[in-house]
Amino acid sequence: MSIVPPGAAGSSSAPAESGVGPLLRGWREQRRVSQLELALRAGSSARHISFVETGRSRPSEEMVLRLAEHLDVPVRERNALLLAAGYAPHYPETPLDDPSMDALREGVERLIQGYEPYPALVVDATYDVLAANRGIAMLLEGVPDRLLAPPLNAMRLTLHPQALAPRIRNLRAWRDHLLAQMDRQIALRRSEPLRALYEEVAAYPVPDTDPEPAGGDEPLGSVPSFALPMRIEHEGRVLSFISSISTFNTPMDVTVAELAIETFLPADPATVKYLHTLLS
Missing domain, CATH: 1.10.260.40 (lambda repressor-like DNA-binding domains)
Structure with missing residues (x-):
């Protein structure tokens, strides 16, 4: 994308x-x-x-x-x-399709494409998806078209009961992680749109218990504990990912300040092998 x-x-x-x-x-x-x-x-x-x-x-x-x-x-x-205070704004807010943003836009696109076959995407301050690579497209296979209509929102796609949520094997823990992340950003940004999104996705139904791993997969407890993984099913396999979020240092533009690049690092050798077989 x-x-x-x-x-x-x-x-x-x-x-x-x-x-x-x-x-x-x-x-x-x-x-x-x-x-x-x-x-x-x-x-x-x-x-x-x-x-x-x-x-x-x-x-x-x-x-x-x-x-x-x-x-x-x-x-x-x-x-x-x-x-x-009676002064003019100091920081511009330049649209991403402005010619002055060509280098940024092309660089970010090369970055997430170069991360393939592992998933990576770019979001704005309210988690609307601005770009995504083939790894993300693979995870979204089978999601109903109506939920893929733009603007795509990463939080809705992850937690909606008709999108990725039923496939996430440790949904309750991953949902808690995402809601806590949004809560911290609301405190930082005082963003009413972000608060509205939080209230929407927090109200989505949650199962009483998480599903057990599919047959033949390693139990959840065997995943390395250095960070919380997202355990998500794809075509009968359970893939494990560790999420990392990157932002720009000392941004001088509002648009750039609100960009975030999220990458998903495979958390086990089986996920590495499967993605390279599927997307390489």
Whole structure:
């Protein structure tokens, strides 16, 4: 699959409070950082931080960006802070189909294609799939066409009871892992679209117990315990994967900041052999 532009689902949903002060205070409290600690990190004073949060002082553009960096505020929300302080956004949001993104788009596509026969995909801030390789297409074989209509969403496809969920042999543990991952991102991003997605997929029905491995497969406990595997059935075989997520360091564009590349590393020799036989 080729990379496609993300939709507007990742748009900022910062609380509609007056001025930058309450927004900065909200981020500081969410990060559990005191005014003094933040002041020390940012080379300021606790008194100045207090004045900024209460609206008694208007921070400079540089100070807003510095505080946002030390509070690990997402790039999209840094623009919201600047707007609230009366400044222009600092970070552009360039569509992925813009010519200036050609190198990024082509590089990411080469990366996930080069990862074959193992599965890899690219998602945005709300897990809409922007690109995927043949390994992902293989896992999606047999999923009803109506669930494959764009925009594809990785969380829906994984947890929907008519998509991949019935094939995941350790669904309950894998579902808990995915929901915890989304919960951490909601806390970081304050994204209402992401929260809505979380509530949707968390409401999908879950079996009381996970299915047993198919006949002839190794028991779940024999999979290496260095990370939680996803154990998924494909054409009568149970494949085991360890998931890894990569993002871009120091992104200077909102679109780039919200891209994530997820790769699935085979967790046992049988999965390696099967994928190379099937897709090589």
